[in-house]
Amino acid sequence: MAQAAKIPIIDLSGDEAQVAHDLVEAAIEHGFIYIRNTGKDIPVEAIDDAFNLARKLFALPVEEKQTCLIQKNNRGWSSMQYETLDPKNQRVGDFKEAFNLGEFQNAKAQQPLPPSLPPTAEPLLSALHDKCHALCLKLCHLLGLGLAAQPPSFFAGAHDRSAGPSGTILRLLHYPPLSSVPSATPHLDVRAGAHSDYGSMTLLFRIAGQAGLEIQTTSQDGGSKWAPVPVVPPGTEGDPAPPILLNIGDLLSYWTGGLLRSTVHHVVFPGGRGTEATVVEGETDSGPRYSIAYFCHPVGSMPLTPVPSERVRRFIAEHPAEGDDNGGKDGKVVTADEHLHMRLRASYLQMYPEKE
Numbered sequence: 609m610a611q612a613a614k615i616p617i618i619d620l621s622g623d624e625a626q627v628a629h630d631l632v633e634a635a636i637e638h639g640f641i642y643i644r645n646t647g648k649d650i651p652v653e654a655i656d657d658a659f660n661l662a663r664k665l666f667a668l669p670v671e672e673k674q675t676c677l678i679q680k681n682n683r684g685w686s687s688m689q690y691e692t693l694d695p696k697n698q699r700v701g702d703f704k705e706a707f708n709l710g711e712f713q714n715a716k717a718q719q720p721l722p723p724s725l726p727p728t729a730e731p732l733l734s735a736l737h738d739k740c741h742a743l744c745l746k747l748c749h750l751l752g753l754g755l756a757a758q759p760p761s762f763f764a765g766a767h768d769r770s771a772g773p774s775g776t777i778l779r780l781l782h783y784p785p786l787s788s789v790p791s792a793t794p795h796l797d798v799r800a801g802a803h804s805d806y807g808s809m810t811l812l813f814r815i816a817g818q819a820g821l822e823i824q825t826t827s828q829d830g831g832s833k834w835a836p837v838p839v840v841p842p843g844t845e846g847d848p849a850p851p852i853l854l855n856i857g858d859l860l861s862y863w864t865g866g867l868l869r870s871t872v873h874h875v876v877f878p879g880g881r882g883t884e885a886t887v888v889e890g891e892t893d894s895g896p897r898y899s900i901a902y903f904c905h906p907v908g909s910m911p912l913t914p915v916p917s918e919r920v921r922r923f924i925a926e927h928p929a930e931g932d933d934n935g936g937k938d939g940k941v942v943t944a945d946e947h948l949h950m951r952l953r954a955s956y957l958q959m960y961p962e963k964e
């Protein structure tokens with residue numbers, strides 16, 4: 609049995625300085641952090657409602673979902689196998705479908721929604737977007753404190769929605785059961801290919817009992833292996849909802865010269881590729897799987913210059929080659945939007961058939 613990933617669990621209601629310190633250390637060491645969900649930041653009901661809505665949405669006829677087909681703005685419905693997160697190592701696309709929701713304006717979606725969804729869908733999704741954004745701002749504030757950024761509001765300011773639009777996406781995900789995708793071969797194919805996330809940070813909501821997510825960990829001998837990430841880690845069983853899984857994305861890693869870790873992860877089938885045994889006790893991966901990811905991005909025009917923090921400056925001086933190469937040529941600073949579009953081009957092969 610593969611060992612479950614050792615990911616720290618943080619309770620945001622603790623002493624602020626201590627929480628900020630623990631968050632930064634976990635972001636450096638692991639890149640993945642469980643945020644205990646006591647229902648204060650994101651009400652449990654809001655998460656349950658969103659999952660119920662996701663079930664309804666993905667069960668709609670293909671013809672209706674097709675009216676919302678994903679566009680180059682990264683919004684809309686991405687059909688089964690449309691996305692390939694790890695094109696170098698996948699023979700076919702991811703066995704998942706997704707619905708990407710960009711930023712709302714005055715609680716109104718700026719993209720088509722399937723017409724037969726209930727009228728409650730739009731306000732519900734808009735409210736979840738807002739709650740997730742507020743939680744990310746809180747996490748930005750804590751990261752600024754923990755890294756002693758100057759000013760400490762550096763990250764929060766870069767994510768201030770009043771400063772302009774961003775590539776932030778709330779994504780509903782559906783992974784059909786293996787039994788309904790006969791063309792999939794578990795030891796060759798994946799539900800979501802290996803990747804790191806593109807934005808600054810991701811909040812991931814999962815359903816207790818539904819296995820499949822694994823992170824890549826580095827062992828002491830320098831080799832890497834896959835470790836399953838339990839939905840309900842020990843100590844959180846009595847909480848009103850499973851912890852929210854926070855992970856650092858490429859932007860934050862780049863911004864900190866590689867100090868904060870953007871960890872590679874994937875979602876596998878039962879007995880899936882690269883795994884010894886995927887299933888964590890109490891979890892199953894034979895049924896359908898749903899998850900909801902909130903990919904938080906800074907304001908799109910934000911230049912990704914290194915974070916003004918003494919710790920980051922020292923790290924960069926000691927590890928000049930660690931930073932993620934974000935595609936900027938000759939040390940040219942790229943913006944958050946430029947970085948995002950570069951990544952999207954690499955994973956939506958059908959949308960971008962040729963190099964532009």
Ligand SMILES: O=C(O)CCC(=O)C(=O)O
Pocket residue numbers: 779781800805812814821873875898899901
């Ligand atoms: O569904 C999951 O557990 C993870 C999804 C994910 O990694 C992603 O969409 O970036």
Ligand SMILES: [Fe+2]
Pocket residue numbers: 803804805873
């Ligand atoms: Fe991801």
